[in-house]
Amino acid sequence: MTFAGLPLTTLLGIGAVVGALTVALYVLKLRRRPVPVPFTRLWQQVLSDEQSSSLFSRLRQLLSLLLQLVIVTALVLALGDPRAEGHREAGRTFVVLLDASASMAATDTPPSRLERGREEVLRIIEGMAAADRMLLVRMGATPTPLTTLTDDAAALKSAVEGVRTSDTGADFEAALRLALDALRGQPEPEIVLVSDGALVTAPRGTLLDGEDEEGREAASGTTAPQGAPGGTDADPAGAMAVTADSIPRGAEGAGETPEQGEPPALRSPLLDQAREQGVRVSYVPVGVGGRNVALTQFAVRRYPLDKSRHEALVELTNTDPEPVEVELALYGDGVIVDVQRLSLRAGEVLRRLYPDLGGASAELMAEVRLADGRGDDLPADDRAYAMLPERRRARVLLVTEGNTYLEAAVLLDEYLQVTEVAPADYPPPGDFDVTIFDGVAPPRDARTGAALYLGLPGPTNDEASGNQAPLEQGPELEMFGFDHWDEKSPFLRWMAMPDIQVLTGRALIPRPGDRVLGWSEALRGKRTPILVGGRRPEGEFVVLGFDPRRSDLVLRVAWPLFVLNVIDAFTDESAEALSAYRTGQVWRVPLGSRGAAEEAEAVPARVRVRQPDGSEIEAPVVDGHAVLFGEQAGFHRIEGTQPPVRFAANLARVEESHIEPRKTLMFSGATPDAEGAEVLTAGPVEGLHAGTQQRWWILLLLGAVGLSLIEWITYHRRWTV
């Protein structure tokens, strides 16, 4: 036993003084008040009877004194704040990383892994010595400190009780960095990881190679949005395209190397920093494992040429080592669209494409459940959500003397409101989203929106010629094509560019700030721009360096795709809209069309976002986008805009769906440690002694009060006098 309060020597001094005082007072108490009596001889007989029991009486008096001395001893000890063995003067510094990722909601250890994790943390708190301190960190997509470095067990317990899971992964890398920062310079630092082992770490050496933060995030995939399903066009046959692909378990977990038999080591270059700081890493595993079938991907898109129809991609992952039968249901606007019974092999990843869907206008939801009717052990990944891109009737102005190919292309989209005028009638009355100049370049009017130039009229730009093209033209080109193009440009999505052959055209000379989207090497093998995009005071534009009718482009599927891509990109339709966001990332949700976004006064500085659980959060608006960190899967709704914006978010993190816990956790740093080991295994928390947090002084105080009560009762009942 040690004393956290007054030192032992002081206690002994106080004890001696108070003990002596007690004995003195006891002696004074024994000097009883004198009472005169008329004749003491009358008492003799009585007192002689009393003397027969005087030994017992003395013993009782001695017992009374001992009782008082025990009370004094208890009070003096209480002053010393005694602590049980395990208390150390220096104390340890714990940073407890409590995993609050989606996998911690698994019910394999009822009621949940998180609850088990809470119990483990509470056990650690109970086992802390008096001088130990702890910082509790909620480890979600971002680490969140819940307390300061404190020894206040009540505050720590309260913080533990408040931890909830989120529909995100756990960023162990960031949490480890926070913990190391917090532990710098602290005595006996120790990181305690309470988790099921489903963690996100950076690939080996990512930071050591000098990459910046953006590069790291890109590498770990934390900023990449959940994309649209693959493929180019709709399956013309409308048949289900089912692909089954067995992916090794854990291979999609960042930085893991799957090995048979034992879990792979977590790679973290921060481990070297931990070694340098002398930080001990402990691991408290939770969970026993169970059955889980997860929806790991869900995306939907409208067909580019038939936006009333759409297709959806669903990816199922069976993380169970046994084959399972599942039911996969698809809902559109709350109405069931399709239900299928599927068999998944152990560890199988099954992608399923639902082509040519119709009916739903906005919300789609996929749900998977075990065929036997019972739920699996992780409900969080049994549902996936998606939003169809918003359909808006774009106003398109064609400035042409007549172009059948162009008219045919815009006719493919029934949601376009097309107006055609001759070049002499430009600009017509009214506002437009996009204007397509067919071989002409009149002075632009901002009311006519963005511009697509299908070839420029002449080599010069001046008022005399009436040409006011947004850029100048270079030398004439013959028999050329697209040798290079910007594959990421929304203008060129789903297009097969190498097949296009052009008879004649002109090179384009982009101005500073313009973006070249396509090049030809027809001119002496040099890259010559033939497709350029940019922005002028009148608005955005895209210039094609040749007349499409002087090429075979108009005969290809790419032609209407190109026209509609440009219109969609300029009207924002499907350019930025995602069918679903991925939780655990910063979301930039567009609040409206580009044109509307430019009207800054129409967009509030902050918007309220109603989350799937009904709670509301505020999000700032930056550049026409609501910016927020997403933690909940489901349908979200942004209030404060007209009309309200809805969007979906999914967990879609396969490492969270693998609920088989890691029994041991191995860390791999960049360099071997002092003993030459490259991989360290995090062990259990050591040195905990139950009851070291016990406030003995309270018990001693209560004991002293209790003994005083006993003394009082026995004294007044004449038991100890």
Next chain:
Amino acid sequence: MEEDLWGEEFLRRLESLAIVSRRVVPGRQRAERRSKKRGSGVEFADHRNYVEGDDIRYLDVGVYQRLGKLLVRLYEEEEDLSIYFIVDCSASMAFAPPGASERRRRKFDQARRLCAALAYVGLAGLDRVTIVGVNDHLVSRMPTTRGKGRIFRVLRFLEELEPQGSTDLEAAMKTFVAQHKRRGVAVLLSDLYDPAGFEGGINVLRFNKFEPYVIHLVDPADARPPLRGDVRIVDCESGEDREVTVTPALLQKLEESYEDYRLRIERFCASRQVSYFAAGVDDPFDELVLRVFRSGGFLR
């Protein structure tokens, strides 16, 4: 206090006692003074109940044969009788228990009232009345006097008595008998709290031919003092102390001890033909006086 002690009511009751006392022994008006001299007189005076220790020669056999009762014949000798009142003036006579609501000297006051009443009857009977105050010695003495008109002298003397000091009846009686050669009735009014024993003083009177009457002042508070808890009892006369924890059981034992002490005195007196009267401090004094008279022998 003294006014209450000797108030008009008291004096009226004294006179009444003097009249009543003559009715106690009817037909005995011839002589105003009486004295018992058992075995030496020639004139039959009275019967009284036989008690243990009486000389069986004085048993009235005739009465025994007729009535079946053991009675002792008493003979009178007409003479100029001396009555001595010995008032205990020790501190215990004035003892009032601590915390008692009434702080009066109950035993001492009762003793003085009894003494005054008996003295008045004696004076009225033209007996020679002498009063002395004693503790461990003879502290005060009222010279012998006679005649009813001297009652106020008696009262004044009794007023001036102050209880103090310890008790030693034997020593005080030795002084008393040495100073009073004329024998007579010796009425001892005391609580008999004598550390050396109450027997010594009485025996001195007996051995010197006095006819002792013991009037034992009894205060119930002495038997059951209002005490509780841890105390150190201190004798009010000797200063002797003793630590004791007073409990109800202890008080019960004390009460029994007191009663034993009183019975011991009574048995002692009876065995030695000494008249004994227990006088409670709360008993009416006139009743006590009549009880003395009824016991026989005091009046003739």
